[in-house]
Amino acid sequence: MNDSRDRFGRWIDCLLDPSRSPGDQRQAAQEWCEWGLDLLGVDENELATRPDAFSADCRLPIGKAISPLGAARCVREYRRTAVFLQAMDAALRCARKRFPGERIHVLEAGCGPLAPLALPFALRYPPDEVIFSLLDLHPIAIEGTRRMARELGVRESVRGYLAADATTIQFSEPDRPHVIACEVLLRALKSEPQVAATRNLAPQLRRGGIFLPERxxxxxxxxxxxxxxxxxxxxxxxxxxxxxxxxxxxxxxxxxxxxxxxxxxxxxxxxxxxxxxxxxxxxxxxxxxxxxxxxxxxxxxxxxxxxxxxxxxxxxxxxxxxxxxxxxxxxxxxxxxxxxxxxxxxxxxxxx
Ligand SMILES: C[S@@+](CC[C@H](N)C(=O)[O-])C[C@H]1O[C@@H](n2cnc3c(N)ncnc32)[C@H](O)[C@@H]1O
Structure with a gap:
């Protein structure tokens, strides 16, 4: 196993384990985020003084798509990240039971450059069992996910890299996902397009499919x-x-x-x-x-x-x-x- 896979696997094990201490989980989430930004050659201090496309939010008619830097930093919110990962883990187990014999197609919509709700599971399931589509509005974030998938040796698990708008994209019948994870969210459902994205994506699940967050x-x-x-x-x-x-x-x-x-x-x-x-x-x-x-x-x-x-x-x-x-x-x-x-x-x- 390469060094990145090994370390990545340990951070994910820690965050998936509800018995681990908040301190351990905070450290795992921090290290994951730092590793990702390093791999992408991003220097947060430099970006603070010289902003570029990686640190630029995008304003849309349906809300704000936060910058790739902002999205990567979300991983550091260790409690959020741990609960979403544990939920994804449970959702994937449930989908595999609900759709026996089918290859499960997972979409992470609004994946940012680290695709934290998809790539951890690309490492845990072989591509003939679970396959992932990664979608973000920022092309530079999608480029980031390609780099991550290559580093982790999970390129075969990625079915599509989609630089697209989660509030308008349409999937053809065979492309409908079994599981969609979409966190384009701010408190009180303000500023970011969670409502518009959920309204567009949830009805496009396969019948019996699972959308996260459920409610x-x-x-x-x-x-x-x-x-x-x-x-x-x-x-x-x-x-x-x-x-x-x-x-x-x-x-x-x-x-x-x-x-x-x-x-x-x-x-x-x-x-x-x-x-x-x-x-x-x-x-x-x-x-x-x-x-x-x-x-x-x-x-x-x-x-x-x-x-x-x-x-x-x-x-x-x-x-x-x-x-x-x-x-x-x-x-x-x-x-x-x-x-x-x-x-x-x-x-x-x-x-x-
Ligand atoms: C809060 S971050 C979440 C990143 C990651 N999924 C996570 O859970 O840590 C939201 C991401 O959604 C993307 N996003 C926001 N609106 C979008 C839209 N309409 N279509 C596609 N991506 C969008 C942003 O560019 C950003 O990368």
């Missing part, structure tokens, strides 16, 4: 940051739920990959979201936030504070809401800057 929920709540900071230093004991830093107010929006066609249009480029009742509150101490909860596959989930994708997102709203409380309505907008928008509010006691 993303955005919930509203009043968030007490001071209480949360205190809970970090002295964790809650059983029966102390009342001390939770989040007062849950309900689901605002859900993106279920198996039911994307059920999103209700609300005018051009808009989807309906659910209104939530917000009680009167102190806007300084417990402002309204959105919480992003992700079921990647089965029991593999990313919850509050697990990664940057799950950080609370503060909502901007009129001061009157905090004083009187009321019903807050949202919609989800698919645009160059996608995300949830507050459409209006009905103050408590008013009859709008």
């Amino acid at each position: 993303i929920d955005v919930d509203a709540g009043l968030f007490d940051q001071a209480k949360w900071t205190r809970a970090l230093t002295s964790p809650m004991k059983e029966g102390e739920e009342g001390l939770s830093p989040i007062q849950e107010l309900g689901r605002v929006f859900g993106l279920d990959a198996s039911a994307v066609n059920e999103l209700q249009p609300r005018g051009a480029g808009r989807f309906a979201a659910t209104a939530v009742n917000v009680p009167p509150h102190d806007p300084e101490r417990t402002p309204l936030h959105l919480f992003t909860r992700i079921r990647v596959f089965g029991d593999h989930r990313l919850g509050d504070f697990d990664s940057s994708l799950n950080l609370p997102e503060r909502v901007k709203y009129p001061a009157a809401l905090a004083v009187k409380g009321g019903l807050v309505e949202f919609y989800y907008e698919v645009s160059a800057d996608p995300g949830l928008r507050l459409v209006g509010l009905t103050a408590s006691g008013s009859n709008r």
